Amino acid sequence: MTDLHPVVGALGTSSERPADRFRFLHVVHRNYLVWRQLLGSALVGHLADPLLWLVGFGFGIGSLLPTVGGLTYLEFLGSGMLCYSVMNSASFEALYSAFTRLKHQRTWEGILHAPMTVTDIVIGEWVWAGLKGALSGAAILLVMAGLGLLKSFSALWLLPIVLLVGLAFSGIALVVTAVAKSYDMFTYYFSLFVMPMMLVSGVFFPAEQLPPIVRFTGELFPLSHATALARGLAVGAPLDHVVLHLAVIAIYAVLGLGLANNLIKKRLTK
Amino acid sequence: MLKVAGLRKRYGDLEVVRGVNLQVASGTCFGLLGPNGAGKTTTLRCCLGLTTPDSGSIELAGLPVPAQAREARARVGVVPQFDNLDPDFTVAENLIMYGRYFGLSRRECEAQVERLLVFAGLTDKAKAPIETLSGGMKRRLTLARAMINDPQILFMDEPTTGLDPQARHLVWDRLKTLLTEGRTLILTTHFMDEAQRLCDRVAIMDQGVIIAEGAPHELIDREIEPAVIEVYGDGIDSWFETAGKRYSERSELAGDTAFCYCHDPGPLLRTLEGLSELRSLRRSANLEDVFLKLTGRDLRD
Numbered sequence: 001m002t003d004l005h006p007v008v009g010a011l012g013t014s015s016e017r018p019a020d021r022f023r024f025l026h027v028v029h030r031n032y033l034v035w036r037q038l039l040g041s042a043l044v045g046h047l048a049d050p051l052l053w054l055v056g057f058g059f060g061i062g063s064l065l066p067t068v069g070g071l072t073y074l075e076f077l078g079s080g081m082l083c084y085s086v087m088n089s090a091s092f093e094a095l096y097s098a099f100t101r102l103k104h105q106r107t108w109e110g111i112l113h114a115p116m117t118v119t120d121i122v123i124g125e126w127v128w129a130g131l132k133g134a135l136s137g138a139a140i141l142l143v144m145a146g147l148g149l150l151k152s153f154s155a156l157w158l159l160p161i162v163l164l165v166g167l168a169f170s171g172i173a174l175v176v177t178a179v180a181k182s183y184d185m186f187t188y189y190f191s192l193f194v195m196p197m198m199l200v201s202g203v204f205f206p207a208e209q210l211p212p213i214v215r216f217t218g219e220l221f222p223l224s225h226a227t228a229l230a231r232g233l234a235v236g237a238p239l240d241h242v243v244l245h246l247a248v249i250a251i252y253a254v255l256g257l258g259l260a261n262n263l264i265k266k267r268l269t270k
Numbered sequence: 271m272l273k274v275a276g277l278r279k280r281y282g283d284l285e286v287v288r289g290v291n292l293q294v295a296s297g298t299c300f301g302l303l304g305p306n307g308a309g310k311t312t313t314l315r316c317c318l319g320l321t322t323p324d325s326g327s328i329e330l331a332g333l334p335v336p337a338q339a340r341e342a343r344a345r346v347g348v349v350p351q352f353d354n355l356d357p358d359f360t361v362a363e364n365l366i367m368y369g370r371y372f373g374l375s376r377r378e379c380e381a382q383v384e385r386l387l388v389f390a391g392l393t394d395k396a397k398a399p400i401e402t403l404s405g406g407m408k409r410r411l412t413l414a415r416a417m418i419n420d421p422q423i424l425f426m427d428e429p430t431t432g433l434d435p436q437a438r439h440l441v442w443d444r445l446k447t448l449l450t451e452g453r454t455l456i457l458t459t460h461f462m463d464e465a466q467r468l469c470d471r472v473a474i475m476d477q478g479v480i481i482a483e484g485a486p487h488e489l490i491d492r493e494i495e496p497a498v499i500e501v502y503g504d505g506i507d508s509w510f511e512t513a514g515k516r517y518s519e520r521s522e523l524a525g526d527t528a529f530c531y532c533h534d535p536g537p538l539l540r541t542l543e544g545l546s547e548l549r550s551l552r553r554s555a556n557l558e559d560v561f562l563k564l565t566g567r568d569l570r571d
Contacts, residue, residue, distance in 0.1 A: 106354035
């Protein structure tokens with residue numbers, strides 16, 4: 001403590017690199033480093049959970065059922081759970097974890113004191129939660145492959161698609177985080193938005209037999225489009241309107257990001 | 271280093287900053303003083319480009335703010351009022367990760383960790399989780415973290431609030447080191463002894479405007495009588511009415527204590543002789559007296 005060197009070299013040599021538009025990667029990197037510390041539990045969550053669900057429900061209920069739209073119930077459920085899991089994973093990260101960094105840990109405030117902008121942070125969190133969703137999806141694809149459910153290599157298309165689905169739910173969730181006052185708000189989000197959407201999007205049972213108005217409502221949201229794509233590409237169900245499905249999901253991803261960015265900017269730079 | 275002119279900021283019906291002008295010269299320590307709600311933190315946030323002012327101009331480290339606030343922050347270190355160390359990382363990782371936000375490479379950050387830990391007196395805590403640090407350690411780490419980019423200017427919002435005397439002295443010692451290195455310090459505080467000790471210049475802010483500015487000793491000379499007698503004890507009321515008011519140039523009774531300000535305390539002290547029930551304290555005027563004179567004794571919370 002007694003012999004103090006100057007803290008750092010000469011004055012005025014602060015790093016000032018040319019502005020780059022990849023500053024958001026610092027935020028992704030930070031979250032990745034934290035996630036890596038908990039790798040064990042994260043992977044168990046990503047792999048063991050869906051495996052148990054698929055085996056339990058797929059074989060348990062599946063054995064009682066005839067084929068569902070030409071698929072075994074295990075195939076049907078696997079492709080539905082794929083999307084459900086991407087949604088859940090991205091949503092939890094962009095809600096609970098992001099809100100913790102926004103409010104309780106003041107992580108974002110600290111980052112803003114560095115030469116970073118709110119937009120850097122929001123894009124970083126959006127991408128990170130999207131990646132977590134995608135990782136969850138990739139794990140389920142792995143489980144499905146292990147169970148012999150994947151019909152062709154077209155299932156590989158689902159890797160970029162689960163990232164897009166992750167970004168869509170990450171974007172929507174960040175909007176909710178932007179306006180949230182406490183964690184309680186997220187319970188409303190899950191109970192009043194996520195659950196009903198799940199029930200009308202063909203995740204656990206087909207949406208075809210639902211009343212037309214309910215079906216139509218389901219198609220306004222990204223989950224039904226994600227399950228349609230997953231079912232077509234992973235287990236070989238008939239697949240139409242690929243562009244429409246992708247477009248709806250992408251619109252949610254981009255609009256969510258834009259709106260979240262505006263709201264969080266307002267909140268943090270009051 | 272910092273030039274602020276005509277700064278105004280309104281939240282709803284309340285204008286919290288109402289025309290602030292500031293100039294801070296390179297290599298000096300500037301203190302922004304004021305009661306809670308005076309607008310100090312808002313002023314600092316505007317200077318850093320974290321809040322957009324309604325009007326006024328700001329130049330920080332030669333760059334216009336908020337237009338080039340991000341670039342300006344690359345040359346600035348910030349010690350916020352509430353610690354926002356990253357609880358998911360260790361002490362050393364906090365320093366490294368923070369440097370990354372400045373665009374420094376991992377190697378550049380790692381090269382600085384040891385010196386910064388020496389500076390913060392945390393060399394044996396490099397691998398400790400943040401939650402195991404005391405308040406004083408966290409503050410020193412936050413200060414060290416703010417140095418990761420070798421800043422020309424440091425902004426500190428109440429740097430020693432909540433610290434015990436030992437920890438405060440250690441922080442003051444480090445801040446003096448930074449001053450001798452030629453850095454510019456800008457701090458808010460409501461500890462007048464801290465301001466008097468560290469600051470070359472102070473500005474006292476109240477209700478969104480700066481009501482006095484100058485070197486601490488200048489303000490004391492200019493604003494207030496040099497001697498202060500504090501008197502308290504049984505019978506203070508009657509003594510204050512008959513003698514206290516009469517033999518001082520300015521006086522006030524705050525609670526059970528009389529504060530008497532004067533140039534020559536002799537006559538006043540003689541009135542206290544033989545009054546064993548009254549106790550008195552004679553001292554020189556300080557910045558706190560100036561502050562209380564200018565901003566009043568009413569609570570602001």
